[in-house]
Amino acid sequence: MGWKTQQYFGKFLSYIILFLGLGFVIIPIWYMIATSFKPQTMIFELPPRLWPETWTLTNYFAALGKDKFDLYFLNSAKVAVATTLSTLFVSSMLAFVFARMRFPGKESLFYIFLLGMMVPPVMLIIPQFLVAKWLSLYNHIGLILVYTTMNISMQTFLLRGVFENVPRDLEEAALIDGASPWAIFWRIILPLSWPGIAVVVINTFLYSWEEFAWANVAIRNTSQRTLPIGIALFQSEHLTEWGQVFAASLVALVPVLIVFILFQRYFVQGISTTGIKG
């Protein structure tokens, strides 16, 4: 085979494999979408259909009218946005110190922060539960603070890699002009680290939008529940009403999808700047 033919053949093969894989990836999601539009009588029909015979919006109206779903949605939005902002704030400041400042004990402190990537988050739930009780934080503030803490290690690690890749010349010029560390951080480092920041935004938003374990123990008041808790309970209360469960689930996926689409074009580029690259 000539070089050209070999190349075309390779591409052809790549497409076949990619499309096969795509089938496995997409079918479950499509099946969820299709089921959410099926009337209740067809949820357990045989044979199961990937394309509903009749389409209906009943599930959406039914699910959204039930169980304070709109409230859970708002709660999740509030918690996820606040967590993303606070994680970005806290981790980028830490990362700036670790990437750009010098002081004795810096390396050891950095390794202590990395412990957070080693320790299973759920092992902390019992004592966090007790700390939250002590500070009366069985509410959204408690969620936001714990979520931020659980994200600090990983995101600081990623951002330190990003900041280290920012060329130092600009800063040195700014230092000569008498710029403060805050100005360097805010005016030079952050604006030049946009792709890395996009990775942190996606990571933390996804994490806090879907976190289940901590929210499940920390939220006592039903009106403060977040979506994952709401959906899990909804399913256990309406066991066979899968159409409604999936209608609610799909609505819950919309914000994540928006965040992902907005930030995805920075994503691969962002990961390569974080220092986990090969």
Add this chain to the structure above:
Amino acid sequence: MQTTRRFSDWIPILIFLLPGLVLFVLFFLGPMLYSLRISFYDWKIVHPDQSIFLGFSNYQKALSDPIFQRATLNTAAYTAITVIVKMILGLAVALLLNQSLPGRTFFRVAYYLPVITSWVIVSLLFEYMFNGQAGLVNYVLNDIFHFTSKDVLWFADPILTLVPIILLDIWKGVGWTAIIYLAGLQSIPAELYEAARVDGANPLDQLRYITWPLLRSSTVFLTVVLVIGGLNAYISFQLMTKGGNPLDLTHSILTLMYEATFSRLDFGYGAAISYLLTIFVFFISLIELRLLKQQAM
């Protein structure tokens, strides 16, 4: 910049460190040590001062408890299978998407979709697809491919229950593994491949002698992070087994810890289980890092 000597130089450092340090001590380091203490007690949540010191007996109780042993086995099998499959498939997808193919962005986004779905939602989705009587999976196995003659009751058998749980994790995780590998691939200079081609290396040689060695730090990162994630499996086990059904044979370590703590209110035992898990995670990570370092030499 000079090493800090004057007090005034410390002020910006402290200001930048403060928010993170406070949170980390309050909600991470503090709880970690507190949890260690609880694990040595028969802890009374309402009257902590009446807690009874037990020494290591919570740990002994866990290690000799058949339910804990089974949970450990489940978690280990789940982790081993999902991590290996995700790494292989993830690398394959990354290699395919690293070519200049039209429609590459579309595939990237599509393969990443399962990653951004939430665990609760997709656990329920897989539960529905593996439903015994009218599930899509049974229908495909039975009526289309005739692999099985009657409906498989996935969630009634302690081993079969692990199948949807494992498949879910692979389905959801391949996209992420692929993205990390893709980022690694993009940092490999193209000249290396050109030089190899001039020297007559075929694609397989290139993969073996250039790509794989240069992806080493991505591989190390992925192995460590994926294994930690696998050992921490919780939501899919909790939702699909309804807390260890049938007969407490399908727990993961964490669903067992949850049950001990928040259903039986045995906080000391729960804390001991979580410390055992941490110790596993720590040693397995160390071993992984060492093995992967050796392999590189």
